[in-house]
Amino acid sequence: MMSSKEQNSIYDLKISTVAPGLVCGNDEFQELTALDQAMKLHYLRFVYYFRTPAFDGFNITNIKRTMFDWLNHAYIPCGRFRRTDTGRPILKCNDGGVRIIEASCHLSLDEWLESKYDSRHKFVVPNNVIGPELPFSPLVMIQLTKFKCGATSVGMSWSHTLGDASSAMSFIRLWPQAIAGHYPAQPITMAQPQTNVTDTQSPNPNPNILSVKRVGPVGDLWSTSSNSKMETFSIYISMSELTQLQAKICQEKVGVDIPPFECICVVIWHCLGKIRHGLGLQNVTVCKSDLRNRTKGTITNKSQSIGVVKSDIPIVECNPKQLGSLMMNNVVDERNNIEEAMKSDNMLSDFLIYGANLTFVDLSDVSFYEIEVRGQTPVYVNCSIDNIDDKGVVLVLPTPKGCSDGRIVSITLQENEVADLKMALKEDWCIAFA
Numbered sequence: 001m002m003s004s005k006e007q008n009s010i011y012d013l014k015i016s017t018v019a020p021g022l023v024c025g026n027d028e029f030q031e032l033t034a035l036d037q038a039m040k041l042h043y044l045r046f047v048y049y050f051r052t053p054a055f056d057g058f059n060i061t062n063i064k065r066t067m068f069d070w071l072n073h074a075y076i077p078c079g080r081f082r083r084t085d086t087g088r089p090i091l092k093c094n095d096g097g098v099r100i101i102e103a104s105c106h107l108s109l110d111e112w113l114e115s116k117y118d119s120r121h122k123f124v125v126p127n128n129v130i131g132p133e134l135p136f137s138p139l140v141m142i143q144l145t146k147f148k149c150g151a152t153s154v155g156m157s158w159s160h161t162l163g164d165a166s167s168a169m170s171f172i173r174l175w176p177q178a179i180a181g182h183y184p185a186q187p188i189t190m191a192q193p194q195t196n197v198t199d200t201q202s203p204n205p206n207p208n209i210l211s212v213k214r215v216g217p218v219g220d221l222w223s224t225s226s227n228s229k230m231e232t233f234s235i236y237i238s239m240s241e242l243t244q245l246q247a248k249i250c251q252e253k254v255g256v257d258i259p260p261f262e263c264i265c266v267v268i269w270h271c272l273g274k275i276r277h278g279l280g281l282q283n284v285t286v287c288k289s290d291l292r293n294r295t296k297g298t299i300t301n302k303s304q305s306i307g308v309v310k311s312d313i314p315i316v317e318c319n320p321k322q323l324g325s326l327m328m329n330n331v332v333d334e335r336n337n338i339e340e341a342m343k344s345d346n347m348l349s350d351f352l353i354y355g356a357n358l359t360f361v362d363l364s365d366v367s368f369y370e371i372e373v374r375g376q377t378p379v380y381v382n383c384s385i386d387n388i389d390d391k392g393v394v395l396v397l398p399t400p401k402g403c404s405d406g407r408i409v410s411i412t413l414q415e416n417e418v419a420d421l422k423m424a425l426k427e428d429w430c431i432a433f434a
Helices: 004-009 034-038 060-072 109-114 118-124 165-172 174-179 239-249 260-275 320-329 335-344 415-429
Strands: 010-018 043-050 080-083 089-092 098-105 140-146 152-159 213-215 230-237 283-289 304-310 331-333 350-352 358-362 380-386 393-398 407-414
Touching: 004 010, 004 118, 010 060, 034 335, 043 109, 043 118, 043 165, 060 098, 060 174, 118 152, 118 230, 118 380, 152 165, 165 174, 230 239, 230 415, 239 260, 239 320, 260 283, 260 320, 260 358, 260 393, 260 407, 260 415, 304 320, 304 335, 380 393, 380 407, 407 415
Parallel strands: 098 140, 283 358, 358 393
Antiparallel strands: 010 098, 043 152, 043 380, 080 089, 140 152, 213 350, 230 407, 283 304, 304 331, 393 407
16 A cells, blocks of 8 residues: 555655775676575665764765765675676676765655655655666665755665675665764675585486476576565564464463574464465475675575475464474575576576465564664664565564564565454554554
8 A cells, every 4th residue: 555645755766876986806706606596576665764964964975974984894785787698687896886866855855754645755765677678777876865854865876786785784884884874894785606516417407396386498687577466564562462472373371482582483374374275375484694604795695595385284273283383393404405406497487486375584683773873763663575475474673772672573465465354463462563
């Protein structure tokens, strides 16, 4: 659902480009890993809302000066894609810079944030996709929107082929450091493809992968079209409410505990099972941070697990405790299988992962609120994943006060399912909506 009030309040858009102040080298290229290539159709969108005085006295000339220094230490996302002779995309570094949109808003920040429509965030973040002309398509776009009260929102569109949400945070966190005159010892790097690749002529080079949906081929326009109208809404679940949900799922048994993320997954999986009569819910996808594969200063897709939970009995016959057990004990990581499938197809396959199954993404440990601009942290951060399939995506996010205060849950489903899910959450789990 769109709100015309918010849409019509954005005006005076100006577009420009900022590139690194220094050249990284002549014809420096970055190859993609198989997992980077598998994620190429998805886009992460972030909006950071800052009150005054975070950007007070900063005109666009001042802002771009700080960006020149920032992008010197984060030049890989400034690149543009080319294709090799085999047709594989390859990233030419420091080639075209980051696209910038300047905009103004007739509303104050408080008026904007009071809106009940989650769709409002789309108006203050770029909605670009890569292609159809790869050499001219930015991987990162940033929109700076000035509200009538002087507050500023920073919207960033990030191509998922560069890395996961934590990678995007490591990129944008360098900008406030550059504003303060602090720079990392080494520039951000991108994970390299493994040299000891698995033999793609193995007996099982293309296993049955439950977490992906093959599409396309899409060619040079990295997007897909869906006949389903999708809608996003969010709910706030406090820690006391989470404790009550955990007790209900575990049937009050002492010593049985289910973490907050899995608890939220169970509640939504159970409600959708009721709404969809179990159809299309035997498998769900679970994405979580994998700290073992996270290296400081590196952007990558390897540091997010992509797991599948499969139920052998119809979902409508499962009780919450059974779903909780599946979530806790039966997640099968499919990253290696996805990589094998990409390699066996010479890295030319096109996949959708988010929304291919009902997809739960745990972003509660991502440091959204650790960005500080001139002493000011964001009062609110919105995160969404774009270009998803129609089974839906659930993002579990921290609150502005941190995870000890509860979780924000952002749910994107087919438009005709939203009202029924809200009703089921209220009737079965006592989760109310404003």
